Amino acid sequence: MQKYTHLVVGATAGAIVAVLLGWTSGIGAQFAAVADQLARAGSLNTVLSATNQQLPPIMAGAAFGILPDLDQLLKRQRIGHRSGLFHSILTLIWLPALIGLVAPTLFAVSAAGIFSHWFIDSLNPTGVRTLPYILPRKKESLKEFIWKHERDLRIATIHYDNHWLNLLLCGICVAIIWLLSGAMPAWNIVPLPF
Amino acid sequence: MVSFIEILIYFTTIAVATLMAVIGDRLGLSKIPASKVVLTRDSPVTDIKGIGEATAKILHRNKIKTVDDLINANSKELGKAKGLTVKQVKKWQKYALKAMMED
Numbered sequence A: 001m002q003k004y005t006h007l008v009v010g011a012t013a014g015a016i017v018a019v020l021l022g023w024t025s026g027i028g029a030q031f032a033a034v035a036d037q038l039a040r041a042g043s044l045n046t047v048l049s050a051t052n053q054q055l056p057p058i059m060a061g062a063a064f065g066i067l068p069d070l071d072q073l074l075k076r077q078r079i080g081h082r083s084g085l086f087h088s089i090l091t092l093i094w095l096p097a098l099i100g101l102v103a104p105t106l107f108a109v110s111a112a113g114i115f116s117h118w119f120i121d122s123l124n125p126t127g128v129r130t131l132p133y134i135l136p137r138k139k140e141s142l143k144e145f146i147w148k149h150e151r152d153l154r155i156a157t158i159h160y161d162n163h164w165l166n167l168l169l170c171g172i173c174v175a176i177i178w179l180l181s182g183a184m185p186a187w188n189i190v191p192l193p194f
Numbered sequence B: 001m002v003s004f005i006e007i008l009i010y011f012t013t014i015a016v017a018t019l020m021a022v023i024g025d026r027l028g029l030s031k032i033p034a035s036k037v038v039l040t041r042d043s044p045v046t047d048i049k050g051i052g053e054a055t056a057k058i059l060h061r062n063k064i065k066t067v068d069d070l071i072n073a074n075s076k077e078l079g080k081a082k083g084l085t086v087k088q089v090k091k092w093q094k095y096a097l098k099a100m101m102e103d
Helices: A003-020 A024-040 A044-050 A057-072 A089-102 A104-121 A142-147 A163-180 B004-026 B053-061 B067-072 B086-102
Strands: none
Touching: A003 A057, A003 A104, A003 A163, A003 B004, A057 A089, A057 A104, A089 A104, A089 B004, A104 B004, B067 B086
């Protein structure tokens, strides 16, 4: 999928985690603080200080939502794009665990953000990797699994160039964030006349 | 300190992904008919019409795994490999290029 889709879906994952962890009341305020500081100075340090050295869950979710595409930067090295290292269930295990060790507060948000990336990419024709040895028909080495891409799973054939579907997905996600942040009285939109 | 809910979220993502992988495999979701496949450079060679599992194995032995690898391969050299012909390779390359242009 497009990078902007990964960012928005990742942000939604971050927002959902924030709700599950009871951080909901902070989302709007943190967003406002970030926007204010970005408008004034624009440096990451001032943004972080505005949010008491904590990255807002939506921003963290968006960052982790795009993190697995790091392999595109490394494509010319040994790692192929969508290889097992960055686009598999193995990634969902090792990457959040590593992030959790370095920054425990980002543990759950990273797990959700990275999962969102894997899920969204499984909607592409190219598909994603799953787990080595989980599917009995796979007879490849762990090395092959880690460095090379092969389609283990795809649940749809939405081409990444299909901007309409990408934008539709983003729209749905923005609506979810809006609902979660309490910006809209979700269940009282049209008051009944009787 | 990581809370119980955070650990639960972590394991839930892994469990859901694993379940998707197993169900997807049972339903054959990774095997969509070639006629319905939209080719990209990263697509596996099996997405090309006329390349099945057996031919894919031969191509894999010759380091051809993706459509991109096949397009960039020297058809004369690849055609010399056991089980392949130059004519076949050129046909696949032509098909792949055409399918990507249509996309």
